[in-house]
Amino acid sequence: MKTHHNPKHNELSVREILEQYTRYWYLFIFGVIIAASLAFIYLRYTTVSYLSKGTIIIKDEKSDGGAEELAAFSNLGGFLSRFKSSKIENEIAIFKSKRIIKEVIIALDLNILYESVGTIKTTELYQYKPFQVQYLSINDSLGEPNRMIPKLYFEIENETQYKVYNESNSIEGVYTFGTKVDLPFGSITVIPNLDNATKFKSFISKTVSVSYRDVDKVAAVFQRSLNVANELNNSNVVVISMQSPVRSKAEDFINELVFQYNRDAIEDRGQVAKKTSDFIDSRLEIITKELDSVETNKESFKSSNRLTNIEAQAQLILENASDFEKRQFNVNTQIELANTMIDYMENSSNNDLLPSNIGIEGGDVSESVNNYNELVLQRNRLLKSSTAKNPVVVNVNDQIEEIRQNILNSLKNTTNSLKVSLRDLNFQESVLNSKLSKVPTNEKIYRGIERQQGIKEQLYLFLLQQREEAAISLAVTAPKAKVVDKAYSSSTPVSPKKSLIYLGSILAGLLVPFLFIYSRDLLNNKISNRRDIETGISNLNLIGEIPKLKKDEEQLIQLNDRSILAESFRILRTNLQYLFINKLENTHKSNTVFVTSTIKGEGKTFVAFNLALTLALTGKKVVLVGGDIRNPQLHRYLPRELQNQPGLTEFIMDASIKARDIASKSSENENLSIVLSGAIPPNPAELLMLDRTKQFFEELREDYDFVVVDTAPSMLVTDTILINKLADVTLYVFRANYTEKRLLEFVNDAIEDGRLLNVAGVLNNVSLSNFGYGNKYGYSYSDEKPSFKNRLFRR
Structure with missing residues (x-):
């Protein structure tokens, strides 16, 4: 059949289109009422969430002068910029690590959930709990605790007794507060919280559920909800935030997270001080033996040769050579320290920390050692919450290897330079010795013994000083994260948003009748x-x-x-x-x-x-x-x-x-x-x-x-x-x-x-x-x- 169309009749005016829907005005009113009612019920029984946040500053003790001193190493290239750009990201990764979060959960007992069971809605109890359940022991044969330990329901009978049961009623009984109760999965003790008698009495005959959850799974939940961000560019300011239906719980979690982070950082820095102290003690033991040997030789030499004041014989020459002797003494000391450090580095691995502040002149080597130790500590902290194949760990390992090689090369270059200087000083010493040819041979021998004695004494005193400094550093360590704002929460919920829910419900209440009428007319x-x-x-x-x-x-x-x-x-x-x-x-x-x-x-x-x-x-x-x-x-x-x-x-x-x-x-x-x-x-x-x-x-x-x-x-x-x-x-x-x-x-x-x-x-x-x-x-x-x-x- 042929089809015909009348353009005049095919065109609908806006009024006619509206009339197709306004004639069913009651459907739209009914739809809005139903949708708004559902939104009200949803908001009435949906658990609201609040935003809690805290602000800290990651302190960097080397931020003022370390960069310039580190720049003195021309062969380090772009390491400095890479190190500075990744430092905050590394600290953020530690904050979000499962290891730190697990420590927070264990410290706050967040793996044990207390809830007040209502007719329709169940509310979490955090600030005040009418009692505390202590899980004394759990049977290992039962498997995973979160799977085998059932949720327990408690009803307070009076101030001395309570009733406990589970969903399947395989556990049921009335017990006395404070006594040990043996259950199929293990043993528990329930301690009443009588600090607030009025609140405690308000829970009598009410049902409180207690859930023991696996720490790893609870940590994973907190890890997903935790947000750690460096919101200000080119700064060390870090904002820690999370959403939670219980504001005090989220605030406690954030504050405890900062505390655990600082404790972990203090332990890391204590390891450096302890490693340095152990190194100094081992060197002191060697130097003490060498000093005893030199003093014994001096005593034997003077006794056998019956010498008392042989220095007066060469007083004039010695006064002219005093400046030379000081230089020769300093060069020998630096060579000894540099060789000791090189020997230690060649016999240690990339995982070992290097002793710092051992007296090598030149702040470049000392600063490099400090940065090397800091990188090793960062790498060890990252390995606690990730694998060695993690891109961040690989990057830090590359940086450690690079700076370790640079330190070793710098020490060798320094040693070579000192040896050249010592060779020159030895040459000058030969000239002086020719002038001292008239000095008795005993004087030469005795002066050599005294020089060795002075070197050993100087090194011994220096190591004693460094050991005291390391002990002080180990005893007094400042927190790494400075708290700018302790955790605080928003006064109004951030989820669900009432205005958005009501607006969406009104739109849905209008849209559903519209789609119904449109679909009906279309079909x-x-x-x-x-x-x-x-x-x-x-x-x-x-x-x-x-x-x-x-x-x-x-x-x-x-x-x-x-x-x-x-x-x-x-x-x-x-x-x-x-x-x-x-x-x-x-x-x-x-x-x-x-x-x-x-x-x-x-x-x-x-x-x-x-x-x-x-x-x-x-x-x-x-x-x-x-x-x-x-x-x-x-x-x-x-x-x-x-x-x-x-x-x-x-x-x-x-x-x-x-x-x-x-x-x-x-x-x-x-x-x-x-x-x-x-x-x-x-x-x-x-x-x-x-x-x-x-x-x-x-x-x-x-x-x-x-x-x-x-x-x-x-x-x-x-x-x-x-x-x-x-x-x-x-x-x-x-x-x-x-x-x-x-x-x-x-x-x-x-x-x-x-x-x-x-x-x-x-x-x-x-x-x-x-x-x-x-x-x-x-x-x-x-x-x-x-x-x-x-x-x-x-x-």
């Missing part, structure tokens, strides 16, 4: 109003709309009827009369109206009968003909005694019958006569093609002012198409919410092809919300009380 393939017909059929004059009737309403128009049904047929009658006036070719006496439809069930018989009654109410003589000889329906509105009267088929078959002979007066109106369709013939189409059919209508026109014919459906059979040329007007009946939109194509094609002539449309079974007249414009057809909707929106 609806039935016509519902006159616009659907005007859109599907390009040249059809819709002259009437018949309202939908209730089950208990009268289907036939009565005398002096003021119902909306009667008024709609009066409108149809008036519009129909204008069609008759406009027919210039109308030359016969009366006007003939054929009433048809596309398929059965669209109400053509109902429309035909009421139209005939409406025309008869004007005083005109009207005859209603049952033109559907295949499936007659007109007899439904007639008394039983008239249902077997001869009709149209008998007139066509019997030439002796006159049209007036088969017309019966209707009991509904004296001006209305009815001609039934008659017996159902075997060949209805061929029967209607006979000349007697035309003669039948000509006789009726002579006797009646209006002839109304209830014909067969046009799409199902050809009967109406065959006799359509005998009608002055063909009323085509459509039924709202019954006739499919695709069937309009048949009507449109039949009109354009000329198979149906002088067609006008009637829309039957229209709901009041789609009705084009009457109450839609505030006019009442009856004395009925207006509906609540009409009274509410009356203007």
